[in-house]
Amino acid sequence: MSTLHILNKSNSDATTVQSCCNAMGKGDALLLIEDGVYNATGSQNSSIVEKLASGANIYIRVQDIKARGLETQILSGFTPVDDSGWVDLCVAHQPIVSWY
Amino acid sequence: MKFALAVYGAPYSSQAPHTAYNFACSVLQAGHSISRIFFYHAGVLNASSLAVTPQDELDITEQWSKLSRNHDVELAVCIAAALKRGIVNKEEATRYELGQFNLHPAFELVGLGQWVDAMISADRVVVFGK
Numbered sequence: 001m002s003t004l005h006i007l008n009k010s011n012s013d014a015t016t017v018q019s020c021c022n023a024m025g026k027g028d029a030l031l032l033i034e035d036g037v038y039n040a041t042g043s044q045n046s047s048i049v050e051k052l053a054s055g056a057n058i059y060i061r062v063q064d065i066k067a068r069g070l071e072t073q074i075l076s077g078f079t080p081v082d083d084s085g086w087v088d089l090c091v092a093h094q095p096i097v098s099w100y
Numbered sequence: 101m102k103f104a105l106a107v108y109g110a111p112y113s114s115q116a117p118h119t120a121y122n123f124a125c126s127v128l129q130a131g132h133s134i135s136r137i138f139f140y141h142a143g144v145l146n147a148s149s150l151a152v153t154p155q156d157e158l159d160i161t162e163q164w165s166k167l168s169r170n171h172d173v174e175l176a177v178c179i180a181a182a183l184k185r186g187i188v189n190k191e192e193a194t195r196y197e198l199g200q201f202n203l204h205p206a207f208e209l210v211g212l213g214q215w216v217d218a219m220i221s222a223d224r225v226v227v228f229g230k
């Protein structure tokens with residue numbers, strides 16, 4: 001079973017974002033929550049976008065996108081999930097690693 | 101499937117308590133169980149019974165308490181992290197000769213071993229960092 005990584009920091013905390021990216025193995029999934037959703041906008045020069053381009057499965061928490069008014073700024077290729085989708089991701093992956 | 105959750109963030113300084121609470125509700129709605137929620141680091145402040153929440157905001161301590169009561173979820177607070185942040189129960193207040201105690205009755209002060217035990221026995225472990 002592959003790992004689910006959960007990232008809650010924007011690229012203003014670039015060390016945490018980079019550590020998360022470095023730890024991601026082939027086939028791992030990544031969920032962006034809280035300020036982590038900023039990594040899915042075009043405004044930040046984040047390595048998360050490179051990860052997406054390399055074929056990684058990256059999910060974004062809809063509630064956090066709405067709370068920050070980023071609906072129109074999310075780059076294509078990221079998969080939106082609600083909390084019930086998050087639970088499903090947890091069931092489908094093991095272990096679950098949080099980066100914060 | 102059995103989940104164990106850890107909350108490391110405090111109310112008002114971190115989004116972690118709200119994210120964790122919403123996630124916990126979704127876990128239970130999906131028919132899974134949560135054996136224990138462990139409050140660690142500044143997350144112990146979720147357990148204060150003396151915080152007065154403004155009327156138009158979510159009283160997170162009360163929400164945790166309801167969740168625990170309705171779904172038999174254990175709310176465990178790290179005793180070492182709690183004592184140094186001024187979260188104490190009656191026994192600890194007596195032990196350290198403090199004039200007051202403030203741990204919400206829905207929560208319990210426990211050792212770190214309880215978190216290890218929760219991680220070993222759960223199918224899934226999710227940490228909500230600050």
